[in-house]
Amino acid sequence: MPRYFTEDHEWIDVDGDVGTVGITDYAQSQLGDITFVELPEKGDTLKKGDAPCVVDSVKAASDVYAPVSGEVVEVNGDLDGEPELVNNDAEGDGWFFKIRLSNADELSGLMDEDKYSSFVDNL
Amino acid sequence: MTAEADNSPEDVIETQSLPLDAWHRERDARMVEFAGYHMPIQYEGIIAEHLWTREHAGLFDVSHMGQLSVSGEGAVEALEAIMPGDFAILKPGRMRYSMLLDEDGGVLDDLMVTNAGDHYALVVNGACKWDDIGFLREHLPDEITLTHHEDQALLALQGPEAAVALARIAPMIDDLKFMQAGLADWNGTPLWISRSGYTGEDGFEISVPADKAWALAEALVAMDEVKPIGLGARDSLRLEAGLPLYGHDLTTDSEPVSAGLTFAISKRRRAEGGFHGADRILKLLENGTEAKRVGLALDGRRAAREGDAIMAGDTQVGTVTSGGFAPSLGHPIAMGYVAADRAGTGTELEVDVRGKRLAATVVPMPFVPNRYFR
Numbered sequence: 001m002p003r004y005f006t007e008d009h010e011w012i013d014v015d016g017d018v019g020t021v022g023i024t025d026y027a028q029s030q031l032g033d034i035t036f037v038e039l040p041e042k043g044d045t046l047k048k049g050d051a052p053c054v055v056d057s058v059k060a061a062s063d064v065y066a067p068v069s070g071e072v073v074e075v076n077g078d079l080d081g082e083p084e085l086v087n088n089d090a091e092g093d094g095w096f097f098k099i100r101l102s103n104a105d106e107l108s109g110l111m112d113e114d115k116y117s118s119f120v121d122n123l
Numbered sequence: 124m125t126a127e128a129d130n131s132p133e134d135v136i137e138t139q140s141l142p143l144d145a146w147h148r149e150r151d152a153r154m155v156e157f158a159g160y161h162m163p164i165q166y167e168g169i170i171a172e173h174l175w176t177r178e179h180a181g182l183f184d185v186s187h188m189g190q191l192s193v194s195g196e197g198a199v200e201a202l203e204a205i206m207p208g209d210f211a212i213l214k215p216g217r218m219r220y221s222m223l224l225d226e227d228g229g230v231l232d233d234l235m236v237t238n239a240g241d242h243y244a245l246v247v248n249g250a251c252k253w254d255d256i257g258f259l260r261e262h263l264p265d266e267i268t269l270t271h272h273e274d275q276a277l278l279a280l281q282g283p284e285a286a287v288a289l290a291r292i293a294p295m296i297d298d299l300k301f302m303q304a305g306l307a308d309w310n311g312t313p314l315w316i317s318r319s320g321y322t323g324e325d326g327f328e329i330s331v332p333a334d335k336a337w338a339l340a341e342a343l344v345a346m347d348e349v350k351p352i353g354l355g356a357r358d359s360l361r362l363e364a365g366l367p368l369y370g371h372d373l374t375t376d377s378e379p380v381s382a383g384l385t386f387a388i389s390k391r392r393r394a395e396g397g398f399h400g401a402d403r404i405l406k407l408l409e410n411g412t413e414a415k416r417v418g419l420a421l422d423g424r425r426a427a428r429e430g431d432a433i434m435a436g437d438t439q440v441g442t443v444t445s446g447g448f449a450p451s452l453g454h455p456i457a458m459g460y461v462a463a464d465r466a467g468t469g470t471e472l473e474v475d476v477r478g479k480r481l482a483a484t485v486v487p488m489p490f491v492p493n494r495y496f497r
Contacts, residue, residue, distance in 0.1 A: 032153075032355065033170040035448040035455075036424035054477070058169040058448050059355055085426070092332050103180075 002048065004067065004107055005116035010100075011091055012067045014107065019046055022095040023064055023086065026120050031057040034086045039075040046070060048106050053096050055086070064096065068106040073096040141186040142276045142333040144382055146340055150351055151173055157247035160187045169355035173450040176322060176360055178492075180282035181352035182343050189252030190272040193263065194242035198402045201263050202236065202243060207379060209389035213238040218302050218317055220387055223255060223381055224248075228400020229375035230382065231258060233367065237304050237317060244304075244315070246277070246328070248369045271475050276336035281326030281360070282347035282495065289327055292342060296327060301495040309339070318496060321357065323364025323489055325496040344421075362456060363449050365418060365488025371429055371457050372416060372444040381412035381460065383488075390413050414441065415466040418488040419457040419474065424448070426455035427474040433461050434473045434480065440465045443474060451491050457483065 003013050009027035012019040028034065040052035046066040053064035075097045078085060086094035101107075111119060136154045141177035147154065152163035163184065165172060175181055193202060199210050208381035210383045222230050234250040237244040247255045252271075259269050280289055289296050293307035294312055304317035320326035331339050343349045360370070367373045373382055378400065385408065392398060396405055398437045421427060433441035441461030455483050457474065465472060470485040 032165055033168050035170075035426070038425065054425075056424070056448065058173075058359055061426065061428060063197070094363075 003109035003112070003113060005119075006065065006067045006110055007119065009066060010067045010070060012107075014101070014104075017101050017104070018073060018098055019042050019068060019070070019101055020095050020098050021067060021091055024116070024120075025090045028087050028090040028094070031055060031060070031062060033058050034083045037079040037083050037086060037096065039079065039086075040072045042072055044072040046072065046099065049112060052089070056083075066099065068099065068101050068103070070099040070102045072097050073100050139163065139239075141184065142336045143184045143186065143340055146337055146494055147184065147351070152351070152353060155354070156455075157354060158187045158252075160249065160264050162187060163351070164250050165353040165355045166167065166351055169353070170450045172352040173359050174351070175350050176282045176324065176352055176356060177451055178283065179350070180280055180285040180288050180321075180348045181356065182340060182349050183281065183352050183354075183357055184276070184330070184340070185249075185277040185279050185334075185357075186276040186333075186336070187249030188441060189245075189247040189249065190246040190275050191247065191252075191256070191259070192242040192270045192272065193259070193267060194270075197264065197378060198243055198267055203392070203398060205259075205262050205399050206236070207388040207392050207401075207404065208236060209391055210236060210238070210243065210285060210390075211315070211365055212389075216303055217303050218304055218319060220384075222373075222384065222387060223258060224378075224399035224404075225375060226399050228378040228404045229372045230377050231255065231367070231375060233369050233373055233384075235317070235319060237350040239242060239304070239315070254423050258321075272330070274333050275325045275330050275335045278329045278331060278336065278340060278343070279320050279326060280329065280343060280349065281320045281322040281352075282324050282348075285326045286325070286496065288343065288346045289329075289350045291346065292339075296334070299327075301325070312339075314339070321364070321366055322360040323366070323491060323493045323495075324360075325494055330403035332401075342459060356439055359450055362445055362447060362458065363451055363489065363491040365458070365490060367416070367458070368374075375418075378407065378412075379402060380407040381414050381416060383416045411463060413463060414460040415463050416444075416458060417461055417466050417485045418490055419443070419446075419459060419472070419483040420452075420486045420490070421455040421457065423481065423482045424455065425476060425479070425481055427457045427476050427481060427483065431457075431477075432475040433459050433483070434475055435465055440472065449490060456490050458488070461485070481487075
């Protein structure tokens with residue numbers, strides 16, 4: 001399952017026409033203790049670059065952007081009671097939402113794992 | 124993902140390093156720029172560090188703060204002319220919280236003033252210290268000596284186990300109560316220790332020669348009770364303790380009355396006046412202010428942040444000046460100024476957080492009870 005990354009530190013795993021979106025381990029480590037995640041609602045239509053999620057850490061609130069356009073088909077309800085899942089497993093159980101891609105071509109503008117890793121190294 | 128309200132680097136020419144810079148880095152601190160210095164924002168994580176300090180003892184490097192001394196004949200009168208505190212009755216070894224006021228009574232900084240025997244010791248905020256020094260030079264008479272102790276580091280040891288830990292190094296602390304200070308001798312190194320702090324806990328602030336700061340920090344964190352704590356937890360601890368942060372909850376647009384800091388204006392000073400802004404401040408004391416600094420408890424988990432509007436229905440009645448998740452309480456809290464008629468305990472308000480309305484209730488401060496050693 002190919003995984004893509006954005007320069008804003010989101011990741012998306014694509015399986016068929018559905019992508020699972022979250023923030024990267026680097027992002028969670030920069031944010032520190034996450035206390036709340038605001039998620040979109042199932043059925044929301046997002047455009048690439050929309051900010052459907054807000055991550056609250058002890059210090060700051062941060063927007064999370066949609067890496068691609070599409071319709072939200074599922075959100076991670078576990079984050080409601082356990083926002084620390086994002087700190088503990090940002091690129092696994094700490095996923096944010098699933099989106100049905102409306103334009104798979106948008107993926108070509110994203111980074112693969114190697115590119116993202118060198119991108120982070122240069123920050 | 125982008126941070127909206129992160130600590131953006133201060134607009135400074137060159138960020139300076141403090142005496143314990145390498146010590147923090149050895150402990151994997153995440154360093155940020157604050158008040159013109161590289162400072163540790165966190166080590167293992169803000170929540171863990173916050174809770175550790177509430178249960179044990181946290182060591183904070185606050186060497187960015189300005190350590191000043193004021194001496195000379197007439198020092199008391201000179202200080203009382205620019206601050207509303209009663210320093211004439213302050214005995215040696217006693218300290219007071221006070222505020223530097225501009226001529227209209229606006230708050231230029233808040234600070235601690237200690238009678239240190241042959242001088243008055245002032246500890247001012249790092250972000251304001253250069254302005255404070257300029258202001259003091261301008262307003263103190265020529266015969267008063269102002270010294271900036273840049274060769275001293277400042278460490279704070281805070282928490283219910285701070286006294287047990289520090290007594291191993293400085294047994295004299297057993298004789299100090301809250302807001303008292305004295306000199307300790309640590310193997311020939313002079314430590315100026317006050318029983319004070321910025322967390323709401325029992326604790327101490329220790330002024331140490333910069334070249335001994337490393338050894339002192341090592342000696343303290345070697346104890347089971349003590350862990351190093353970053354600026355992040357310092358902020359969440361002080362917020363829970365209801366203590367204002369200068370530049371946010373206190374500015375030149377505020378004065379001591381609306382800020383709820385009238386305890387720092389003694390009976391004698393109210394009767395006599397004679398401090399910067401006294402005319403205005405004494406009138407406000409008598410007639411009340413339009414706005415008041417209050418504490419807000421928020422429902423849910425989403426935090427209100429500085430600048431968010433405080434609403435009563437469709438009307439903005441105030442503005443949040445500090446806010447965040449309170450680790451000891453498990454919900455968000457905030458401080459802000461609201462219209463006096465909405466400032467009563469229990470008043471139900473809302474905060475507009477980026478277009479979302481969050482329910483907020485006016486609650487007394489401190490949010491978490493103080494545990495000072497009196």
